[in-house]
Amino acid sequence: MSQYAIRTEHLSRAFGALRAVEDLTLEVPAGILFGFLGPNGAGKTTTIRLLLGLLPPTAGTAFVLGYDVRTQANAIRARCGALLEHAGLYERLSAADNLEFFGRVARLPRDERQARIRQLLTDLGLWERRGEPVVTWSRGMKQKLAIARALLHRPDLLFLDEPTAGLDAVSAAALREDLVRLARQEGITIFLTTHNLSEAERLCQQVAVIREGRLLAVGSPEALRRQRRAPVHLVTSGLTPAVLEGLRATFGVEVIQSGEADGHWAVNLGPQQSVAPLVAYLVQHGVAVEEVRREHVSLEEVFLSLVQENEHAE
Amino acid sequence: MLNDVYTMIWKEWRELFTSRAVGRGTLLSTLIILGILGVFLPLQVGAEWFTQPLTLMVWAWMPIFLTLGMVTDSFAGERERHTLETLLATRLPDAAILLGKVLAAVLYGWGVAVLSLLLAALTLNLSLGGGPRFYTPPFFATALGFSLLSTGLFAGLGVLASLRAATARQAYQRLSLILLVFYFLPFGVQFLPADWRLTILGALMRLDLTSVMAGVMGALLVFNLAVLSLCFRRFQRARLLLD
Numbered sequence: 001m002s003q004y005a006i007r008t009e010h011l012s013r014a015f016g017a018l019r020a021v022e023d024l025t026l027e028v029p030a031g032i033l034f035g036f037l038g039p040n041g042a043g044k045t046t047t048i049r050l051l052l053g054l055l056p057p058t059a060g061t062a063f064v065l066g067y068d069v070r071t072q073a074n075a076i077r078a079r080c081g082a083l084l085e086h087a088g089l090y091e092r093l094s095a096a097d098n099l100e101f102f103g104r105v106a107r108l109p110r111d112e113r114q115a116r117i118r119q120l121l122t123d124l125g126l127w128e129r130r131g132e133p134v135v136t137w138s139r140g141m142k143q144k145l146a147i148a149r150a151l152l153h154r155p156d157l158l159f160l161d162e163p164t165a166g167l168d169a170v171s172a173a174a175l176r177e178d179l180v181r182l183a184r185q186e187g188i189t190i191f192l193t194t195h196n197l198s199e200a201e202r203l204c205q206q207v208a209v210i211r212e213g214r215l216l217a218v219g220s221p222e223a224l225r226r227q228r229r230a231p232v233h234l235v236t237s238g239l240t241p242a243v244l245e246g247l248r249a250t251f252g253v254e255v256i257q258s259g260e261a262d263g264h265w266a267v268n269l270g271p272q273q274s275v276a277p278l279v280a281y282l283v284q285h286g287v288a289v290e291e292v293r294r295e296h297v298s299l300e301e302v303f304l305s306l307v308q309e310n311e312h313a314e
Numbered sequence: 315m316l317n318d319v320y321t322m323i324w325k326e327w328r329e330l331f332t333s334r335a336v337g338r339g340t341l342l343s344t345l346i347i348l349g350i351l352g353v354f355l356p357l358q359v360g361a362e363w364f365t366q367p368l369t370l371m372v373w374a375w376m377p378i379f380l381t382l383g384m385v386t387d388s389f390a391g392e393r394e395r396h397t398l399e400t401l402l403a404t405r406l407p408d409a410a411i412l413l414g415k416v417l418a419a420v421l422y423g424w425g426v427a428v429l430s431l432l433l434a435a436l437t438l439n440l441s442l443g444g445g446p447r448f449y450t451p452p453f454f455a456t457a458l459g460f461s462l463l464s465t466g467l468f469a470g471l472g473v474l475a476s477l478r479a480a481t482a483r484q485a486y487q488r489l490s491l492i493l494l495v496f497y498f499l500p501f502g503v504q505f506l507p508a509d510w511r512l513t514i515l516g517a518l519m520r521l522d523l524t525s526v527m528a529g530v531m532g533a534l535l536v537f538n539l540a541v542l543s544l545c546f547r548r549f550q551r552a553r554l555l556l557d
Binding site for chain 2: 054078084087088093097101102
């Protein structure tokens with residue numbers, strides 16, 4: 001398999017005047033959990049449909065596991081698992097029958113199919129209830145079963161479209177845990193779309209942010225956080241206007257909270273700027289520094305600022 | 315390919331026969347049809363059941379009604395229950411999905427028709443006594459062929475309606491309208507001018523039954539192929555997702 005599980009170049013899909021995906025160029029390395037983030041209507045589901053060859057692109061190219069989405073869609077679908085917007089389970093059938101059907105679809109030999117069904121249902125704590133019609137199950141159980149279905153044929157790449165949407169916090173956490181465990185166990189690449197940013201931050205090695213079909217940023221959550229300005233909180237005494245001006249001139253800081261009254265200043269440093277030189281500068285200029293704290297920028301804040309920047313740019 | 319078609323049939327039948335929600339209804343309606351066609355009607359008609367093709371032909375397409383719900387649910391139902399996209403995202407080829415859906419209904423409907431014919435023969439043999447009686451081979455073959463082709467035609471029309479409908483209910487309504495047209499077509503003849511009716515009747519009287527049946531079967535075969543080709547043209551994954 002190539003180094004990349006997914007490679008797209010200028011991939012676009014329009015529905016009439018609406019550009020659902022526009023000029024998307026993306027590389028997803030094999031073997032990682034990749035988060036595809038965006039607000040509702042950003043083009044996440046359309047991207048998955050394009051990558052599975054369910055929709056033809058209007059422009060650009062995409063290769064999934066080395067196969068062209070335009071001409072080799074069947075090969076892609078044979079090697080990928082998918083949990084799409086809905087669980088997609090046959091609720092009148094039992095869990096075992098659902099997996100039996102998808103195992104037959106994947107052409108797993110009978111013995112291997114039976115063993116795999118047993119293994120996955122046992123792993124997910126569903127084996128005892130395998131004979132019950134799925135319609136009687138809770139949403140969390142259905143999502144687990146849908147994940148078992150997607151993993152049944154040991155795919156190289158798994159597409160998960162908002163897998164924890166609509167689940168309560170406990171079920172979502174349990175599902176996340178199962179997902180990570182199974183992904184590690186199976187050693188597969190996961191392409192996860194979500195608008196739950198804390199989920200993406202916890203699970204994903206790399207994320208991409210998309211809005212209105214356009215890619216805004218891509219990288220590891222840590223790298224994206226580093227690119228953002230993180231406020232630094234300083235508790236000082238003796239910080240004069242002249243020293244402050246020096247800080248602005250030397251480090252390009254922006255004061256976001258004045259500490260003239262209580263000595264508590266909050267300043268924004270430029271992306272990837274270290275705090276140490278700033279503290280050294282203050283000490284050199286006779287300022288007593290009592291506390292320095294760099295605020296943690298969450299992926300959610302990164303995401304929101306990216307979206308806001310994009311809105312302003314328009 | 316055949317394996318994939320069989321897999322689809324397996325799934326359709328599994329939903330139809332074994333699910334608690336649908337299975338009992340399926341069993342009951344199958345038993346009712348078998349009771350009417352395999353016991354009640356043969357007893358009414360008597361020994362002529364084996365020799366009167368028109369009686370048999372009129373009833374031979376009854377099992378079509380068993381498949382109506384199944385075919386109209388085939389795609390529209392999957393869309394409504396949000397399983398269609400997952401099915402389309404599998405490695406199953408288009409032809410396997412489509413043929414699997416059509417054949418699951420045809421084999422069920424036709425299977426009931428064949429069982430009815432056999433049950434009718436058994437019923438009459440038991441009730442009339444005497445030597446064993448059965449349909450003549452050409453008569454039996456015609457009955458089987460007619461039943462297969464008529465079930466195939468309506469299964470194809472049902473799947474076509476289902477491919478185009480937003481809901482299974484909408485597909486069912488559309489197919490019911492088509493069925494009504496077929497059902498009431500013979501009654502429409504009485505509204506034709508009297509000389510037209512005489513001409514048609516004269517033409518029919520001059521034809522022998524074998525020619526009529528051959529013509530009907532030929533026409534059914536052509537319609538079957540036409541409807542199936544329309545289904546294939548209509549079955550596009552992208553279109554099914556976006557409709």
